[in-house]
Amino acid sequence: MEKLSRKNIEFIDRYLKNSGVEFLDIRIEMTDHVASAIEKDLSENVNADFYSAFKKYMVRNKKNLLKNAKRQRWSVDLKVLKEVRIQLFKAPSLLLGVGFSVILGNLNFVQLEENLLFQLSFLILFLGAYFVPIAFYSKLKISFLNRLSIYAYIINYLFYLLLKNVEPSPGWLLMSYSLLVWVNCGIILAAFKLSAFYKKQYSEV
Amino acid sequence: MPESNLYKGSLNTIVLKLLSENDKMYGYEITQKVKELTKGKLKITEGALYPALHKLEAEGLLEVEVIKVNNRLRKYYRLTSKGTKETVHKLNELEEFMQTLQGILNLKPNFG
Numbered sequence: 001m002e003k004l005s006r007k008n009i010e011f012i013d014r015y016l017k018n019s020g021v022e023f024l025d026i027r028i029e030m031t032d033h034v035a036s037a038i039e040k041d042l043s044e045n046v047n048a049d050f051y052s053a054f055k056k057y058m059v060r061n062k063k064n065l066l067k068n069a070k071r072q073r074w075s076v077d078l079k080v081l082k083e084v085r086i087q088l089f090k091a092p093s094l095l096l097g098v099g100f101s102v103i104l105g106n107l108n109f110v111q112l113e114e115n116l117l118f119q120l121s122f123l124i125l126f127l128g129a130y131f132v133p134i135a136f137y138s139k140l141k142i143s144f145l146n147r148l149s150i151y152a153y154i155i156n157y158l159f160y161l162l163l164k165n166v167e168p169s170p171g172w173l174l175m176s177y178s179l180l181v182w183v184n185c186g187i188i189l190a191a192f193k194l195s196a197f198y199k200k201q202y203s204e205v
Numbered sequence: 206m207p208e209s210n211l212y213k214g215s216l217n218t219i220v221l222k223l224l225s226e227n228d229k230m231y232g233y234e235i236t237q238k239v240k241e242l243t244k245g246k247l248k249i250t251e252g253a254l255y256p257a258l259h260k261l262e263a264e265g266l267l268e269v270e271v272i273k274v275n276n277r278l279r280k281y282y283r284l285t286s287k288g289t290k291e292t293v294h295k296l297n298e299l300e301e302f303m304q305t306l307q308g309i310l311n312l313k314p315n316f317g
Contacts, residue, residue, distance in 0.1 A: 006276045028271075029232060032279045033251055036233035039275070064252040071252065075259035082263070201271045202278065 002042040004035050008050050021069045023143035024202065030065060076143045080151065083194060088186035097182025105174055126156040129184035136195035144194050152187045212247060216257050218299055221292040229283040232258060258282055266291050
């Protein structure tokens with residue numbers, strides 16, 4: 001069977017990127033699919049060239065290809081949530097969440113919560129949960145990291161709204177903060193785990 | 206795929222069945238195998254296949270291996286042990302469904 005050159009592959013990849021397929025993991029698979037279809041066409045039509053085969057393929061299939069890219073969001077979200085759930089029950093997240101609750105439970109939490117330094121340290125944690133996936137995503141545009149940062153933003157924003165509009169009792173306040181530490185740790189660990197996994201998988205990109 | 210919900214509902218079963226008979230397959234290979242086995246009657250589009258594959262992967266029924274082939278990366282899918290069990294379950298379910306329908310519709314399919 002006819003094999004496409006590296007230049008042909010890069011052409012397909014660039015075309016898909018310019019057509020809005022931003023995520024690397026999705027684009028890699030699409031590129032392979034398009035390339036395989038073109039290779040088959042070229043092996044069956046000896047007089048055809050790459051560009052005419054590519055054009056013929058895209059005229060027939062571009063709409064379906066791009067529809068495919070959009071429809072993958074649900075399975076990506078499911079994977080993200082599964083990974084965060086796994087990381088939530090790993091030692092670092094549990095230790096930090098429970099540890100936070102135990103340590104601060106013995107202090108005057110209400111007074112502490114009003115302390116600017118305390119609020120600043122929490123802000124850093126929230127920003128960490130949001131920006132760590134984004135930092136990884138800037139180097140490796142994997143769909144999971146993008147979705148993970150969105151979930152981090154939503155969770156922390158909802159917490160911020162809750163704190164702003166509701167005045168819980170000290171006990172509930174401590175539990176809410178502990179829960180947030182726990183969840184944000186899970187998100188940050190998931191970002192590291194997913195980034196390392198995909199970096200290894202796509203090391204040849 | 207042909208515009209029929211009969212086919213749409215069985216895409217996952219088709220994918221699981223094919224992977225149970227092959228060590229590993231990639232997306233394009235699956236579409237071509239289905240086309241070959243159905244003599245061109247059933248054509249699975251990318252828009253249907255890849256979301257199904259990724260959903261099965263997210264559910265833990267498939268695992269993925271990425272290999273460099275012909276100047277690009279290719280994602281191969283294979284069944285996990287959970288996927289193997291689910292394949293048997295899905296096929297039994299489909300067989301039961303067909304038997305139930307047969308009782309009602311009394312069709313005379315030609316499986317020759």
